[in-house]
Amino acid sequence: MTDNNINLTNQHDLNSEVNNKTPVVQGEMARLEEEELAVQTAKNFRSISPARMVAKRFFRSRLSIVGLCIILFVFLFSFLGPVIVDATWGYGQTEVFKIPRQSQLLTKANFEGADGRKYVYYDRSISTVTTKAPPSADHWLGTDTNGLDIFVRLMYGGRISLTISFLTIFLEMILGTILGGIAGYYGGWVDQLIMRIVDIFACLPGMPILLILSAVLTSIEEIPAEHRIYYMMGFLTLISWTGTARLVRGQLLSLREQEFMLAAETTGIKTSRKIFKHLIPNTVPQLIVSASLGLGQIILYESTLSYLGIGVPFPNAAWGSMIALADPSKGQEILAYYPNMWLPAGILIVMTVLAFSFVGDGLRDAFDPRQKK
Amino acid sequence: MSNNQVAETLLNNTETLSGVEINKDNLDSNLNNAKDYLVQVKNLKKYFPAGLKGTTRQYVKAVDDISFNIAKGTTMGLVGESGCGKTTVGRTMLRLYSMTSGEVYFDGQNINKLSRSALRKLRPRMQMIFQDPYSSLSPRMPVGEIIGEAVREHKIVPNAELSEYVAKVMNDCGLPYQYARRYPHEFSGGQRQRICIARAVALKPDFIVCDEPVSALDVSIQAQIINLLQDLQNEFGYTYLFISHDLSVVEYISDTIGVMYLGSMVEFGDKKKIFAKPMHPYTQALLSAVPVPDPDFEMQRVILEGDIPSPVNPPSGCKFRTRCQYATEGCAKSCPKFIEYESQHEVACFLYPQD
Amino acid sequence: MAKDNKNTKNTQYLTIKEEREIAKSNRKIMKQFERTKNRKNVDESEFTTQMHDPRNVIEIDNLHTYFYTDVGTTKAVNGVSFKIPEGKIVGVVGESGCGKSVTSLSVMQLVQGPVGQIVDGSIRYTTSEGKCYDIAKMPRDEMRRIRGKEIAMIFQEPMTSLNPVFKIGEQLDEALAIFEPKMSKEEVKARSIEMLEMVGIADQKKIYNNYPHELSGGMRQRVMIAMALICNPRLIIADEPTTALDVTIQAQILELLLEVKNKINGSIMLITHDLGVIAGMADYVVVMYAGKIVEAGDIHDIFKNPKHPYTVGLMRSLPSLSHVATGSRLYSIPGQVPSPVNLPDNCYFCNRCEYSFDICMEQYPPDYYFEDNHRAACFLYDEKYKDLDLVKPELPRNMADDSESKMVRKIPQGRVVLESETDRFGG
Ligand SMILES: Nc1ncnc2c1ncn2[C@@H]1O[C@H](COP(=O)(O)OP(=O)(O)O)[C@@H](O)[C@H]1O
Numbered sequence A: 001m002t003d004n005n006i007n008l009t010n011q012h013d014l015n016s017e018v019n020n021k022t023p024v025v026q027g028e029m030a031r032l033e034e035e036e037l038a039v040q041t042a043k044n045f046r047s048i049s050p051a052r053m054v055a056k057r058f059f060r061s062r063l064s065i066v067g068l069c070i071i072l073f074v075f076l077f078s079f080l081g082p083v084i085v086d087a088t089w090g091y092g093q094t095e096v097f098k099i100p101r102q103s104q105l106l107t108k109a110n111f112e113g114a115d116g117r118k119y120v121y122y123d124r125s126i127s128t129v130t131t132k133a134p135p136s137a138d139h140w141l142g143t144d145t146n147g148l149d150i151f152v153r154l155m156y157g158g159r160i161s162l163t164i165s166f167l168t169i170f171l172e173m174i175l176g177t178i179l180g181g182i183a184g185y186y187g188g189w190v191d192q193l194i195m196r197i198v199d200i201f202a203c204l205p206g207m208p209i210l211l212i213l214s215a216v217l218t219s220i221e222e223i224p225a226e227h228r229i230y231y232m233m234g235f236l237t238l239i240s241w242t243g244t245a246r247l248v249r250g251q252l253l254s255l256r257e258q259e260f261m262l263a264a265e266t267t268g269i270k271t272s273r274k275i276f277k278h279l280i281p282n283t284v285p286q287l288i289v290s291a292s293l294g295l296g297q298i299i300l301y302e303s304t305l306s307y308l309g310i311g312v313p314f315p316n317a318a319w320g321s322m323i324a325l326a327d328p329s330k331g332q333e334i335l336a337y338y339p340n341m342w343l344p345a346g347i348l349i350v351m352t353v354l355a356f357s358f359v360g361d362g363l364r365d366a367f368d369p370r371q372k373k
Numbered sequence B: 001m002s003n004n005q006v007a008e009t010l011l012n013n014t015e016t017l018s019g020v021e022i023n024k025d026n027l028d029s030n031l032n033n034a035k036d037y038l039v040q041v042k043n044l045k046k047y048f049p050a051g052l053k054g055t056t057r058q059y060v061k062a063v064d065d066i067s068f069n070i071a072k073g074t075t076m077g078l079v080g081e082s083g084c085g086k087t088t089v090g091r092t093m094l095r096l097y098s099m100t101s102g103e104v105y106f107d108g109q110n111i112n113k114l115s116r117s118a119l120r121k122l123r124p125r126m127q128m129i130f131q132d133p134y135s136s137l138s139p140r141m142p143v144g145e146i147i148g149e150a151v152r153e154h155k156i157v158p159n160a161e162l163s164e165y166v167a168k169v170m171n172d173c174g175l176p177y178q179y180a181r182r183y184p185h186e187f188s189g190g191q192r193q194r195i196c197i198a199r200a201v202a203l204k205p206d207f208i209v210c211d212e213p214v215s216a217l218d219v220s221i222q223a224q225i226i227n228l229l230q231d232l233q234n235e236f237g238y239t240y241l242f243i244s245h246d247l248s249v250v251e252y253i254s255d256t257i258g259v260m261y262l263g264s265m266v267e268f269g270d271k272k273k274i275f276a277k278p279m280h281p282y283t284q285a286l287l288s289a290v291p292v293p294d295p296d297f298e299m300q301r302v303i304l305e306g307d308i309p310s311p312v313n314p315p316s317g318c319k320f321r322t323r324c325q326y327a328t329e330g331c332a333k334s335c336p337k338f339i340e341y342e343s344q345h346e347v348a349c350f351l352y353p354q355d
Numbered sequence C: 001m002a003k004d005n006k007n008t009k010n011t012q013y014l015t016i017k018e019e020r021e022i023a024k025s026n027r028k029i030m031k032q033f034e035r036t037k038n039r040k041n042v043d044e045s046e047f048t049t050q051m052h053d054p055r056n057v058i059e060i061d062n063l064h065t066y067f068y069t070d071v072g073t074t075k076a077v078n079g080v081s082f083k084i085p086e087g088k089i090v091g092v093v094g095e096s097g098c099g100k101s102v103t104s105l106s107v108m109q110l111v112q113g114p115v116g117q118i119v120d121g122s123i124r125y126t127t128s129e130g131k132c133y134d135i136a137k138m139p140r141d142e143m144r145r146i147r148g149k150e151i152a153m154i155f156q157e158p159m160t161s162l163n164p165v166f167k168i169g170e171q172l173d174e175a176l177a178i179f180e181p182k183m184s185k186e187e188v189k190a191r192s193i194e195m196l197e198m199v200g201i202a203d204q205k206k207i208y209n210n211y212p213h214e215l216s217g218g219m220r221q222r223v224m225i226a227m228a229l230i231c232n233p234r235l236i237i238a239d240e241p242t243t244a245l246d247v248t249i250q251a252q253i254l255e256l257l258l259e260v261k262n263k264i265n266g267s268i269m270l271i272t273h274d275l276g277v278i279a280g281m282a283d284y285v286v287v288m289y290a291g292k293i294v295e296a297g298d299i300h301d302i303f304k305n306p307k308h309p310y311t312v313g314l315m316r317s318l319p320s321l322s323h324v325a326t327g328s329r330l331y332s333i334p335g336q337v338p339s340p341v342n343l344p345d346n347c348y349f350c351n352r353c354e355y356s357f358d359i360c361m362e363q364y365p366p367d368y369y370f371e372d373n374h375r376a377a378c379f380l381y382d383e384k385y386k387d388l389d390l391v392k393p394e395l396p397r398n399m400a401d402d403s404e405s406k407m408v409r410k411i412p413q414g415r416v417v418l419e420s421e422t423d424r425f426g427g
């Protein structure tokens, strides 16, 4: 073999340069370690990591990008905003501004004169008010009926809305995952029991109970007003974990039949490990989707409660209670003439709820492997 | 057991795992004679409920009265068409499914009588390799964890040596240790099957059920995996139950072979005897249907008519009679007995004397 | 390949920048291809050609089918040439992912667009009217007249190609009605039932009214074959028709395919990864690896005198009788099949090949011809390297030799004489 170690280039006119620095050794590659083979394969074939695949599919949809931007904006607005305001202007959500302003008061009344004709009575007078200032350079959205800066209160309101929603969702997920996990893993009567509990909770009418609960809470004097909302949200967790539990249970029922669970069973590992290391991690994508869809709902709930005056107590701001200023039962005036007081809060609620839905939908499509294109 | 001892057991892999107490009550006195058999299956039945017909509950008779023994250090092949209950036999033997009736002895213990915790302790000694290398690995767990998880839990090696041990096992199975941190989806089918094998082998089992381990793999990868299984057996003395529908692979790897049809064993025996002299008409048809990679070879094919009947309503008498060309009236009336006609060669068919 | 800097630690994944570049170029290329394919009223001369040999049904010449995927261009079929003579069965073997299905889909012009495109090459086909077309250049509209009628396809998983909500009969009738609009309803139904009978379905009237899910796998595959045959095609492409079936059912289906081929006097392109199936069925064999043909030839050349190290390796890795007899280790090809993305310009088999030498790592080998159409793409057979005394792959004697193969097992049928009985006869 060594004798035949000839210079190929001289003998034959090959396009490629082959020189005799390496002797002709057959089977060289076959002796390479498996490992090197794999590295060689990896060199010419590289794929896209699964996380990036998800990101790619997520960003393919315009709506999810819009949603993500809105959420980002709302977060910065509510969490960074107050900090900046505090640093630059030096006040918070409870600072009362007395901005004197000439206001034209117009009183109008209809009456029937003695002559039997109809008259309209007008009374114009000019008075000085210190609240309900219109938007200005100092107070971008003006002040409300109490002379509080609306723009700043929007920030604080967002902060509390988001914090409470995330807290609630988080608790709900934990509760739902544990109970749904147990039901799905064990099946049988455990499953039956938990699912009946779920059924009961799922058919409780949320809003009326919350109203009653708030009345109860108000009557208990030991509970400070500002803590009430946390109790309410705690209760909300109690009635809304059922969705998560159903989701997790359904997932586990199908995952349980997968061969890797049978494999885990053959290795004889503990049940808790099987549930929390093998099963639950596989439901995470679905949980994320359901959480982001659920967040919008919780924000709506919180706003409703605040609107009804049983949520975050005054003087703390909440988007719901800011809209409540426009409550038509207390007169049409604010609704008609001061959109700056309630419209921004309304827009923020709608935007945030929509944004979480967009992102949730986007995530669902992104995690779903069937949605390849 | 001291660490030294553990380390020793580690080195002497041929030793069976200590630490599992043999429950004396479960020892059947009859079985003491048959010490060579690691696994004994007696009259195993597994029925799956399958809806109602009228008011009577119907059952899929996936495994219907099967008995066989596997000697220590040997491989038993289990063949048959899909749906004939091979997988169910394997899983019921390991008590992954609860059995309808019957007994399975593993190393002298009736595994059906073990308590949950005793069973959990016994688990590492009986392992399984699955057909589908894609669905049998937890997708969100790195490979090192998949292999080492149960090792840690059963304290097969001291915790300090765990990563070294995993590296050794991976190396034995032809996987570079650098891969320990990767996730299953980053591997090809053949490599995934190696991971499955490593997971089983890491627990130092005595008995491994290989459920069609190469059916999902490419031809060139198949040979790699079969060689790996054989090398491991030679080194550590494993006992295999090798389930497959590929007769040429089974013939190569097994010592004894069982042929199943519709939940029943129709022929069982030494590999050489079964392949040289298949006695049951079904075995003959199965063998003749195997394509031979040789264009000059003209085989006299026994083409079976029709399909496998449903296991919910199997034919009366001999289950094979609907497709058997030798069927007589007697075949429909009663079941042929499973009789040993030669040493290590049992058949159930009325073509042969029934006494 | 771009010199990625930050992500070098993870060689497995593409960088975002690379990914974008790939996506951009893909879009451009795909748009162009789609436009040509979607043209209407194309002059027939544009895709009319001449058969090189009139005895062939189809001639595939230098076919390239690429997929413009997110991770790069997958050269699924990368220069494949072979032909199918009239009345013959050509077997295409290879492991999964080597481009067998894509080759067949290209012939049907069913490659999944816009990602997949026939990039180069020609597929010459003569219709029953005697016109010769180049399928690779045919616009979509024109292709409809050939697909299904002239060339039919049978897939691996019949369930995916049968519509689950329609009865078997309805689907058969519909397939026929498309190509034979003049036929009356009764005629169509009669023909459908006749087809079912032809594929060996005993209870045709009942099956005619069954839904696909009510049938077993083997039955469904029979229905698929009936559906393929309904328009008397000249070429049947069977893509792994028996892979999902049991051996006993596989034997039935293969038997049926042979029978049917003789009845309609057609040709079959039989795709499979099972060398055993090929050996029993094919007249010619094409061995594919990573999108290219590594060896092609007459069935006897391939099985008795294979030249390419991959072909030899495949055959040796099957457990044979001699393995069983001696208990020797199986031969195994190290490594795994490469993915056909960004393959370097060398022999694609070189990192798994026992016989590789220097030149293998620098060029892709051309085809070298042996007797009668037998060809292999491997440098071992280059005259230039004759003096190197290269070791060539060989089958073990007993596999290559005709005489010894005759000793392959004889399977008794029916009752076997027992040991005890032979004893009695003093045997
Ligand atoms: N978990 C199950 N529930 C109900 N029926 C089952 C289950 N597993 C298997 N079967 C049925 O039991 C029979 C045997 O199945 P299996 O053991 O998987 O066969 P094989 O492995 O030989 O292909 C089949 O008819 C199948 O439908």
Ligand SMILES: Nc1ncnc2c1ncn2[C@@H]1O[C@H](COP(=O)(O)OP(=O)(O)O)[C@@H](O)[C@H]1O
Binding pocket: C067, C069, C074, C075, C076, C094, C095, C096, C097, C098, C099, C100, C101, C102, C103, C112, C115, C116, C339, C340
């Ligand atoms: N629709 C598709 N999109 C992208 N890549 C594809 C597609 N179809 C096939 N491929 C690629 O083409 C190659 C050949 O595939 P195929 O012809 O299906 O192989 P096989 O020989 O197993 O039939 C594979 O690497 C596969 O990844």
Ligand code: SF4
Binding pocket: B280, B281, B282, B318, B319, B320, B321, B322, B324, B325, B326, B327, B328, B331, B336, B348, B349, B350, B351
């Ligand atoms: S018992 Fe009868 S039907 Fe069954 S295999 Fe034997 S001959 Fe055939």
Ligand code: SF4
Binding pocket: C308, C309, C310, C347, C348, C349, C350, C351, C353, C354, C355, C356, C357, C360, C365, C377, C378, C379, C380
């Ligand atoms: S060209 Fe070289 S590497 Fe390729 S098959 Fe032939 S000897 Fe092996």
Ligand SMILES: [Mg+2]
Binding pocket: B083, B086, B087, B212
């Ligand atoms: Mg099975």
Ligand SMILES: [Mg+2]
Binding pocket: C100, C101, C239, C240
């Ligand atoms: Mg294919």
